[in-house]
Amino acid sequence: DTGVSQDPRHKITKRGQNVTFRCDPISEHNRLYWYRQTLGQGPEFLTYFQNEAQLEKSRLLSDRFSAERPKGSFSTLEIQRTEQGDSAMYLCASSLAIGVSPQYFGAGTRLSVL
Amino acid sequence: QKEVEQNSGPLSVPEGAIASLNCTYSDRVSQSFFWYRQYSGKSPELIMSIYSNGDKEDGRFTAQLNKASQYVSLLIRDSQPSDSATYLCAVQTGANNLFFGTGTRLTVIP
Numbered sequence: 001d002t003g004v005s006q007d008p009r010h011k012i013t014k015r016g017q018n019v020t021f022r023c024d025p026i027s028e029h030n031r032l033y034w035y036r037q038t039l040g041q042g043p044e045f046l047t048y049f050q051n052e053a054q055l056e057k058s059r060l061l062s063d064r065f066s067a068e069r070p071k072g073s074f075s076t077l078e079i080q081r082t083e084q085g086d087s088a089m090y091l092c093a094s095s096l097a098i099g100v101s102p103q104y105f106g107a108g109t110r111l112s113v114l
Numbered sequence: 115q116k117e118v119e120q121n122s123g124p125l126s127v128p129e130g131a132i133a134s135l136n137c138t139y140s141d142r143v144s145q146s147f148f149w150y151r152q153y154s155g156k157s158p159e160l161i162m163s164i165y166s167n168g169d170k171e172d173g174r175f176t177a178q179l180n181k182a183s184q185y186v187s188l189l190i191r192d193s194q195p196s197d198s199a200t201y202l203c204a205v206q207t208g209a210n211n212l213f214f215g216t217g218t219r220l221t222v223i224p
Contacts, residue, residue, distance in 0.1 A: 033211055042118075042202050042214025043158065056210065091157055093212075100146045100165065103212060105157045 004106035006092050012112045013082055020078045021109045025094030032075050033103060034067055035091040036060070043091055049075060050097055082113045117141075118205050120215035128223050133190040135218050137203030140184070146206040147179055147186045151199045152217065158202055162188060193222045 005024040013019050025032045031050050035043035046065070048056045051072035061067075064082075069075040079086055089110050093103040117140040127133045135149075146165050150158035164170045164177040164186065176189040186205075190197055200217040 035211075040122075040216065042204075042216050043212070045211035045213070048211055058211075089157075100206065102148060102160050102163050104160060105150075108157045 004092055004094050004104055006090075006106035006109050008109055009107060010110050010112075012114065014114050015084060016081055018078065018080045019082060019111065020076055021090055021092075021111075022074060022076050023092030023094075023106060024074045025092070026104060028096065029094035029104075030072070030097035031095045031101075031103075032069060033093040033095075034075070034077050035093065035105075037089045037091055037108075038087075046077070079111075082111075084113050087111055087113045118203055118213050118215040120201075120203050120218050122216055123219040124221055125218055126221045126223055127193050129193060129195060131193050131222075133193045133197065133220055133222070135188040135190075135201050135203075135220065137186045137188075137215055138184055139186070139203075139205045139213075141205065141207065141213075142181075142184065144184075144205045144207050147177070148204040148206070148212065149175075149177060149186075149188045150202040150204060150214075151197075152202055153199045190220075193220075195222045195224050198222050 007022045034046040037043040049069040064080045067077045089108045091108045092106045095101040095103045149162040152158045162177040164179045174191045178187045202217045203215040204212040
């Protein structure tokens with residue numbers, strides 16, 4: 001068990017470009033969450049999957065953001081037409097789908113939009 | 115809107131002392147409570163979970179939950195310099211997402 005894996009660890013892009021991040025959850029975990037964290041703040045929820053179904057999306061998730069989890073395994077988060085305000089740490093977490101289970105976080109992808 | 119409140123600190127304690135971190139939450143139906151430790155530039159690391167009223171101990175860490183007062187705390191005994199980090203309180207209802215506080219920055223002074 002290698003934990004939650006995120007790729008890339010860092011991404012620098014120019015405003016207006018599209019970026020895509022990948023998350024591989026812990027192998028037996030059915031639930032997968034995306035959060036965004038800016039400096040001095042706690043992580044803010046973006047979206048949540050159980051298996052391949054996207055069950056909830058935050059109002060923070062504008063139309064420029066899209067997430068997928070094909071086949072209920074890894075997930076991708078895409079940001080289109082990036083803006084400077086998108087600069088943040090994007091965190092992925094996973095948990096078991098048995099009752100209430102703790103969420104375990106990956107190392108995150110730090111996005112800088114120039 | 116669910117809210118989780120923490121004192122942002124910084125909280126400074128001498129090495130070997132007890133550090134006490136507090137958190138209040140607004141949603142009475144919250145069921146699960148977590149403490150995460152986050153070192154600068156790193157991702158949150160789960161250190162404690164608590165689901166029922168009372169105390170839960172794990173090594174030097176004790177989590178305390180009082181649902182009537184909507185209050186959860188974390189005590190760190192025999193604080194070490196390596197405990198210096200930001201501690202995030204997180205609250206969950208059912209299987210849904212976590213709501214986080216802004217974190218309390220702890221500094222343990224050698």
